Amino acid sequence: MTEPKTPKSPPWLKRLGNRIRQVRRIRGLTQTDVARPNLTKSFISLLESGRTYPSVGTLVALADRLQTSLALLLLETPNLPRETTLTLLTLARVMAESAPAEAERLLAAGEVLSAHADDLRADLMLTRADITQAQGKVREAERQYEDTLAWARKHKLGAYEPRALSRLAYVARQRGDDAAARQQLEAALEAFRTTRTLRSVEGCEAMLAYGEMLSGQGRAARAARVLEEVAQVARRQDLPLILGKAQIGIARVRLGAGQTAQAREALHAARAALESGPDTPENAQVLRAAGVLLFQTGSPAEAHSILQQALRLQERSGEVRTRAGVLNDLARVLLHQGKAADALAHAKMALELAGSQHNPAQKAAILVTMAHIARQQRRWKQATDLLKDALEIFRKAKMTAEVGETARELGMLLKERGEHAEAADYLAMAISTERPDKSGRR
Known part of the structure; x- marks a missing residue:
């Protein structure tokens, strides 16, 4: 045998x-x-x-x-160029903020390796555009996304078309062109469906943006259904960051409808999801959003806790770009809790960070918080001067909504102090920023 x-x-x-x-x-x-x-x-x-x-x-x-x-x-030798290119692109994204020159050199190396692979070139073009957009170069990023879309269509790379369209929609919203944003986002969603990639992470991100857009148009019920669908996909696929974002969106819809208890419930679900996520700057940003919304629902203690959590996560991940914003949010919560000295300490740290990062809009928001602190401490002249400084920054940045809000607050403060003529000027400025609704809501 x-x-x-x-x-x-x-x-x-x-x-x-x-x-x-x-x-x-x-x-x-x-x-x-x-x-x-x-x-x-x-x-x-x-x-x-x-x-x-x-x-x-x-x-x-x-x-x-x-x-x-x-x-x-x-891997075998023929597989190494693709593997190396994808690794270079991932590393370029990671290094884009801390070492932009090195990130660009990585992209240049990836360009050499991807010369004969149409899909890798599309990945490289998207990566470069994403980095450009993150650096605040909106017009240049828009052109790069358009180039990516043209490349994807020319080479029949169906899966890349919706990704480029969804990014173009985001850029259009940044520019304030809601009509173009809606058109491109709806085209992106249709392309995601056609290519059967709607349930991918980027498809979910597009649905989140669509839900936010619907909410902004007053279509709360439809927005909630879209966001709930994203949340279900995220639970099934174990995507904690996407689930956290979906719950944040649901909370905003509920809060807008006056459903505070349901909004708070969604925020608790968002926090639970994010606690199982990675230590990334994006995770910290979503935690920050949850903290701000909890503050708006009348839960300052919970808001303080989750904002502290976001701050610790930023420190662990090395994120400094948005840390000033979290510190400013914490200052606002502390002021509400009657801890003016602690609030001022946080606001001063935030102001120093915003100054070092040359972020005037963030600096102006912090000056408004410091004005609120000064007002609570009955330092009227300092509060007035801080609001005037913030207003001037908002005006130079053409931030119309912030100009109106700050001018109104400044006018009311001056009116309370008996300075009626100057108050009238600022209140008139606030009224002039109000524009009729041109969104075409139905």
Whole structure:
């Protein structure tokens, strides 16, 4: 009777084992060295001879111990340009804020490697446009997104078309062109459906934007249904950041409808989702939004707690760009709680950060908070001067809504102090900023 033959190892497993052995020897390590602390020498021996299958976690650990990369262990030479390009693009996104020059060099390297791959070139174009947009260069980013859309259509890259369209919609909203934003966003959603990518992360982001747009048009019920659909997708796919954003959107809709209890419930769900998410700047921003909304629902203690959580997350992730905003939000909450000294300390830290980042709009918002603190402390002249400084910054930045709100507040303060002539000027300025609704709501 013949003994059953041992099944042959697949070629890829033998190549993997051979590469592990080669790298180990180059590093001057024994099998025992590589096995420590949680593997055995016999397992490494079996792996190097292609006679056992490693788990993903084991491969990651081995690549780290051998000071090599998973790509070099697993992939063949023809696969390396794609792998390297995608890694370069991801790294460029990570470094875009802290080291923009280095990020651009990474993109240039990716451009060389993606020269003969249409889809990789589309990825590179999207990445470059996203970085440009994050740097506040809205017009340039819009042109780059248009180039990406044209490239995707020319080369029939269906999955990239809705991604470019959704970003163009976002840029249009930044420019205040709601009509163009709506048209592009609806086209993006249709393209997401056509390519069956609506339930992807970017498809969910587009639906979130659509829900926000519907809410802004007064279509609260429809907005809530869209946001609930996104929340369901996020739960099924374990997407904590998307779930947090969806719950924030639902909370805004509920709060706008006067349903404070339901809004608070959605905010609690958002916080629970975000606590299981990664330590990223975007996660911190969504936590911040939850904190601000909790404050608006009349829950200052909860708002303070979640804003502190957002601040700690920013510190862990190294995010400084939006830290001034969180500090300013905390100052407002502390002032509401009657802790004027603590509020002023937070506002001063926020003002210093905003100044170092050359962010005039953020600086103006902080000056308004400091004016509120001065007013509570009955320092009337200081409060007036701070509001005037903030108003001037808002005017230069052409922030019409903020100009109107600040002018109205300044006018009322001056009126209370008996300075009626000057108060009338500022109240007239506030009235002049009010424009009839041109959104075409129905």
